Amino acid sequence: MRGSARADAEQGVDTHGIAALYDATLDHIYGYLLLRVGGDAPIAEDLTQETYLALAEQIRAGAMPPAPLAWLLRVARNKLIDFYRRQERTALRIGRWTEEAEQQGAGAEGIERLPDRELLRAALNRLPPGQRLAIALHYLDGLSVTEIARELEKSEHAVESLLARGRTGLRAYLIESEA
């Protein structure tokens, strides 16, 4: 045997299996991230790429996770949190995002015609990144306030505040759009 064929055999997985794993999980991982980054496709693509390259590293090291989708989702979440932390450190950028979100909200004519699910998605996308992440981790990923506080390296009080402001933001957006 030679080259990569040997590596495949050593790892107990074949190329077709790896390709099939990618094909079967990509839409889940991308969808998971896209929802949590406010529908920003380039960011979701970047984080998706980071997630799969982390898996590639595992495979190359001969440590294929036993439950790949769960592993990918966990890594995707970590990548998301890392991304959020990086953004948070770049206050200027976050400020710009918030401004953009506010501008989007101010000029969202016609959004009331969207179906509820799309309206809710739009509302979630409009939230500032910190609030959106807290809302997603709590209501979508099922993390407790304590767990979110640990992941985001914030106090529980700060997380509760993010959640409260996020909920208020969602409601305010929907009220605006129904007005």
Added chain:
Amino acid sequence: MRREDDLTSQLPALEGPVAPDPAFAARLRDRFLAESGHRPQPQSTAVPIRTLPVATRPPRKRLLDLAAVAVLLLSMVGGIARVSTGGDPTPTIQAPETAQPAVMLGGTAARDNRYEGPIPKSGRYKLRLDTDPDERAFHGPGYVYEGVGFVLTSSMSGPFETTLDVFDLETGTEIWTRYLVLEGTVAITPDGVVATIPIDDTSTPESGIPGEVPTSQPYRVALLELESGEVIWKSTEGYGGNGEAAYPTVVVDGQRIFLSDNLGTLAALDLASGNEIWRQALDRTPSGDLDQEICPAGLEPPGDCWRRSSEPPLLAVKNGSVYFADPVSGRITALSADDGAERWSVFIPDRIPGLTLTPWVVAFDDGLAVQLFDPEAGTPSYLGFWRAEDGTEAWSIEPRLGGVASDGQSLFISSASADRSCCQLSRIDAQTGDVIQSANIADGQVAAYLSTGSVVLETITQGSSETPPSVTTLIGLDPQTLAETWRVTLPERGCGFPAFPVPDPEHIVCFGFGTTGLRIFEWSSPPASPVASQPEPTALPFERGDTLVTTADGVALRAEPDLDAEIVERIPEAGSQLVFIGEAVTGSDGAVWYRVRSNETALTGYIRADLLAPEE
């Protein structure tokens, strides 16, 4: 009015798979497969060939490069610089279909000479393109990344300068160039080029002092756009710069950049942002146990000797460990890649009082292999392996080493002789230091290991004293059998330094030195005869101690792996048992031979592989 609880309870309904952009999905699929050690599947969508704009050169203090301008103008009207014979339309050099992993380029970067790329087609090649060299000189190595050529270049005269020059391989035109800190290394990644640039990157670097090791200024780490060389980010921290040569080394591992400098700084930076993650200051105090001057053979201090203190540290990263090998302090230090915490540090002066380190240092999962170089002999003469877990030296060998490459598990090492008349190529198990197999080679050095399954040897047939080296031959060997599987002959003044990987199976890219420039050769004709004595690649060699049986009556057990060698014993019957004692070699006839011991007589010798089979 909606209540907040109603709203949040509806959020899970937003969950669900979403198909990303198909081009992104295809690109990531190929990269994921490649980086997980698998070949991309044929049904994958190919990544479009990257078209690179010709960028404006940054301001630099040297004469207007009329030759480059001429090349550029010619290229704009469909011509190319000094094209060789043949009127065929210039073929397009296809970019690889997968994003290539990061590769380190440069003198002191950790390199294993392992490249992801295609196998060249056997035969004679003709010179398709030869650019005029300017006053600078490539000092390599060159590298082909997505159809574009990258090479490190030094000035031949005047102020010492190092630039990274990037070429369009269809036309030979320079796409962009950028100053680096003297003798700096770069890492080419899918995200951009990681390089060390002067603090003020708009002006010419300070001159060095002719005849002395050039001084250096502080510098920053930067991520440069692949397409234009423009700065994406540069580090807020400065590095290096105390008057000694800087020799900054960058190594990229995943999303982290590791940097070492002449001051002993070892730092980890985030590839995405350039933010420093951690930094360590390692002690580079010169060891009193080491010769403080390094002198090539035949020279006495001060002569052309150089100070040990100007020797650069070497850096390698693998499996969560960063290794810092320092010829000044005589120490090899392992640190955690996560936080920079020191794991161990060993002092190795007894191996290197007169020796120094070569640019060849490679990290494996289990440890670090380092070549030590004897300036007086002019060749590397010691290869040691230090264990990752505790820094103990696991094994060492002391051949007169030629070239080295690695496939990540094994080392491919050629031995060298002063007159280049001999040599052997050996595959060595990196964990144990055992020679797994070896083959006689007429001459040559290991130039590369291609992930597609070739160990590449490079040989140069010297011309006369009036003419430069004339013919370069690249030979591909099967890594399992070391049998020759392809051969490329580059005529017409030779190659200079071949750049790996090759851009496609029918083109070879070379960067010359001094009076030669960028050369691109294309396949011209098949070899006069099929690649000689090309045995079928054998299965992976048997384990030492395995029982084998002969497959024919009257098989000869010979003293050497050669049909003309003395017959030690003739084994009468097919099915006779022998023990494989751990060496597979390619004989002078090109066939693979196994070293075995007869169970009957305990005599040892060689039998051709095709006359042996594993015991059922």
